[in-house]
Amino acid sequence: MNAYDEPSAEISCTINGEAVEARVSVRQSLVDFVRHEIGLTGSHVGCEHGVCGACHIVVDGRVVRGCLMLAVQTNGAKIVTIETSQPTAAVRTLQAAFYERAALQCGFCTPGMILQAAELLEREPSPTRQQIRDALSGNYCRCTGYHAIVDAVEAGAALLRKGAAKSSGSQQFQGKGDST
Amino acid sequence: MKPPRFEYACPQSLTEALDLLDEHKSNAAVLAGGQSLVPILNLRMAKPAIVIDINRIPDLDTISSNGRQISIGARARHNDVLRSPHVRLHLPLLAQALEHVAHEAIRNRGTLGGSLALADPAAELPACTVCLDAEIVVRSNRGERKITASDFFKRIYSTALEEDEIITRIDFPIEDSFWRFRFDEIARRQGDFAIAGLAFAARCDEAKVTECRIVFAGVEESPRRIPELEEIFIGANVADEENIQRAKAAVADVIEPLTGGELSPAYRLHVVRELLARVVRDLAHPDMARSLSHECL
Secondary structure, eight states: OOOOOOOEEEEEEEEEEEEEEEEEEEBBBBBIIIIIIIISSOOOSSSSSSSTTTTTTTTTTEEETTTTBBGGGGGTTTOOOOHHHHHHHHHHHHHHHHHHHHSSSSSSSSHHHHHHHHHHHHSSSOOOOHHHHHHTTTOOOOOOOSSHHHHHHHHHHHHHHHHHHHTTTTTTOOOOOOOO | OOOOOOOEEOOOOOOHHHHHHHGGGEEEESSSOOTTTTHHHHTTSSOOOOOOOOTTTTTTTTTOOOOSSEEEEOOOOOHHHHOOOOHHHOHHHHHHHHSSSSSHHHHTTTHHHHHHHHTTTTOHHHHHHHHOOOOEEEETEEEEEEEEEHHHEEEEEEOOOTTTTTEEEEEOOOOTTTTEEEEEEEEEEESSSSEEEEEEEEEEEEEEEEEEEEEEEEESSSSSBBBHHHHTTTTTTTTOHHHHHHHHHHHHHHHOOOOOOSSSSHHHHHHOOOHHHHHHHHSSSSSHHHOOOOEEE
């Protein structure tokens, strides 16, 4: 990939907890790097100009568009993809909730949806349906019509709240129970 | 769809970045959040010889208050600005507008300075800086200068920024508690480009307007105050129904809507009239004028 005087640079970062050192072409996007050089193909390449959200990757704790960040910019960064063996409680719960509600058909958008929804639930444990829709407004799904996805995120939020209530020793959990 | 070949520099200080910019001038592109620059590169609408990444320069993203003004570093990310206590308390207009700026993942990277430097006519933040009478602080090897927002935006995608200058911060004056602010926007879907957005600031003594500033986003080539509309509201109750009708009637004479694209100028003007009425009615409720739709953020 570095033929023809392609400008390149050395980077070192961690991906899903593993240290990675690589020489990257400076114009390679983060998502192309993760897919083609590292072989993690759970982050998908859709529109390549920041519209569809299929390429979401977590960089230093924040969800970013993998197609709008250059791999070279992640020197020193902590990168987490959907393949991580240590998913957060929110990611784990949402994966189960998406499965349970069949909130996917082709699955192309699902990794991006789950990472974005997890970020929402980590900030806002009891989102309204409108808040869920707003938070996922930058993620395209061409199959489901979104309704099942919103249901799954709502169900995932309720499960997480229950889990949090259990682990803090509370006997009676009261969900917010909104139905907006 | 991959970007064209470019050299990449990642300066560790502002001085180093300014030297690089001075050397390469218009052949360089400054990479801040990259949420507009990288799509432009991927679509090959620009082919800079060198990309200067300013993400490692310290202190370019601080948000601070000195009691008279809020200073926001040019590289402050949209979500950090949106969730800043200084901004939520003193610049509710900016926070209201940021709720309409793109989507979560984009707001995690996109920056205030980047949005101003690009000067997309559909962008919300340039309109807010004009409405809030902000000062844009820029630096080059020739020194520092402060440009008022109303002098900064020139034409579509065109600003007063010289090719060797970088925006370093934006200073927003803290207004007294008589001011009410409202930003609202009509777009096809949440986070999409505005068909029309409106930043409205009004200083109200009781409910009577003593000063006001009206700036549209996504309507004209670049944001500016519309004095003909502002005058209509001064001296009366903010949501005086007769004034709303007068302002709606005046819109077609004082606004020069964008042409081209999918929307006819007549339709855009129709949206402007309805948006104006909606925002003014919201301003009649002082709570609403300071509130955000998502208090939980």
